[in-house]
Amino acid sequence: MIETNVSRHHETFLQVVQSYYQLTKPRIIPLLLITTAGSMWIAAKGEVDPLLLLVTLTGGTLAAASAQTINCVYDRDIDYDMERTRHRPIPSGKVQPRDALIFAIALATISFTLLAVFANLLAALLAFSGIVFYILVYTHWLKRHTPQNIVVGGAAGAIPALVGWAAVTGTLSWSAWLIFAIVFLWTPPHFWALALMIKDDYAKVGIPMLPVIEGTTVTVKQIWYYTLVTVFATVLLFYPLGASGILYAAIAGILGGLFIHKSWRLLQNPEDRAVAKELFLFSISYMMLLCLGMVVDSLPVTHNLINAVSNHLHFIA
Ligand code: HEM
Numbered sequence: 473m474i475e476t477n478v479s480r481h482h483e484t485f486l487q488v489v490q491s492y493y494q495l496t497k498p499r500i501i502p503l504l505l506i507t508t509a510g511s512m513w514i515a516a517k518g519e520v521d522p523l524l525l526l527v528t529l530t531g532g533t534l535a536a537a538s539a540q541t542i543n544c545v546y547d548r549d550i551d552y553d554m555e556r557t558r559h560r561p562i563p564s565g566k567v568q569p570r571d572a573l574i575f576a577i578a579l580a581t582i583s584f585t586l587l588a589v590f591a592n593l594l595a596a597l598l599a600f601s602g603i604v605f606y607i608l609v610y611t612h613w614l615k616r617h618t619p620q621n622i623v624v625g626g627a628a629g630a631i632p633a634l635v636g637w638a639a640v641t642g643t644l645s646w647s648a649w650l651i652f653a654i655v656f657l658w659t660p661p662h663f664w665a666l667a668l669m670i671k672d673d674y675a676k677v678g679i680p681m682l683p684v685i686e687g688t689t690v691t692v693k694q695i696w697y698y699t700l701v702t703v704f705a706t707v708l709l710f711y712p713l714g715a716s717g718i719l720y721a722a723i724a725g726i727l728g729g730l731f732i733h734k735s736w737r738l739l740q741n742p743e744d745r746a747v748a749k750e751l752f753l754f755s756i757s758y759m760m761l762l763c764l765g766m767v768v769d770s771l772p773v774t775h776n777l778i779n780a781v782s783n784h785l786h787f788i789a
């Protein structure tokens with residue numbers, strides 16, 4: 473009897489933990505961390521202090537989790553009405569909005585303290601401003617009012633790249649802002665490809681996402697332009713900034729070619745949801761591999777290898 477009670481209690485506790493975990497929209501966070509890592513490795517010229525890496529990624533995770541949790545509180549009305557989001561912890565009644573808010577404030581406080589004490593104040597302030605921007609500017613001000621919502625809102629998702637750079641150098645540079653710009657410009661193709669697939673859901677709850685307001689043709693054109701500008705921006709990190717080397721340039725070139733190809737296919741087949749889905753899924757791999765490319769390119773071992781190969785080629789020539 474006692475055993476049954478204990479196991480039931482245990483199960484409930486696990487369910488509570490799981491609900492709070494889900495409030496943080498955890499599936500998005502790893503990619504935010506990969507952009508932070510890409511930025512850190514370039515800033516540190518390939519030699520990142522492991523402790524600083526741990527602190528920055530933990531602080532970034534907690535900040536993003538806090539932002540997403542407050543977003544879940546704010547958007548609980550529309551989340552209840554949309555198929556995709558109905559099962560989130562607040563609309564399904566598993567977590568009370570007040571408790572979620574307390575949880576989010578705790579996450580933000582720990583994030584700020586961790587970054588301020590073990591990284592630096594700039595990194596802490598940037599992460600905090602990411603939360604404020606995502607909630608006030610995106611969730612409150614833009615999301616329900618303009619089809620340009622995610623263009624401006626994308627700046628919040630690009631802030632982790634600045635956090636990474638600031639954590640390493642204590643300041644921001646052109647390269648930091650360029651990585652910020654790459655994530656910022658990538659966000660519209662990433663999100664609008666998905667929005668094309670689920671526009672009926674957004675229309676139902678009156679969220680003015682671009683495909684709902686302007687239609688499919690305008691959206692695929694916009695996706696196309698943003699894709700071209702994103703790929704162009706990725707090249708600038710190699711030339712003229714010189715923050716990344718030839719390996720990164722090759723990776724950015726190949727990934728960029730694929731991104732442009734998939735975006736072109738959508739431009740030719742605006743109504744084909746399977747093509748939109750393919751672009752959405754690819755956008756995630758694209759950003760992941762691009763940032764991993766930044767990391768690998770920056771490593772001293774890569775430089776040594778490339779130098780050895782180029783010396784060898786000179787020798788043969
Ligand atoms: C305003 C900007 C953005 C909007 C509106 C947006 C929106 C979305 C939405 C609605 C989903 C589907 C999630 C679901 O099915 O529950 C999604 C998926 C995803 N987003 Fe974004 N996103 C944005 C920016 C970003 C950024 C900056 C990143 C990371 C760098 C990111 C990474 C991801 C990932 C990794 C997924 C896939 C999650 C999964 O596997 O289910 N997103 N995004």
Ligand SMILES: CC(C)=CCC/C(C)=C/CC/C(C)=C/COP(=O)(O)OP(=O)(O)O
Nearest residue numbers: 500535536539543599602603628629631632
């Ligand atoms: C440094 C720091 C704290 C940065 C925060 C960045 C952050 C939380 C970016 C997330 C962007 C994102 C996935 C938005 C989802 O939009 P949505 O809320 O409209 O999606 P939904 O329709 O699934 O609710």
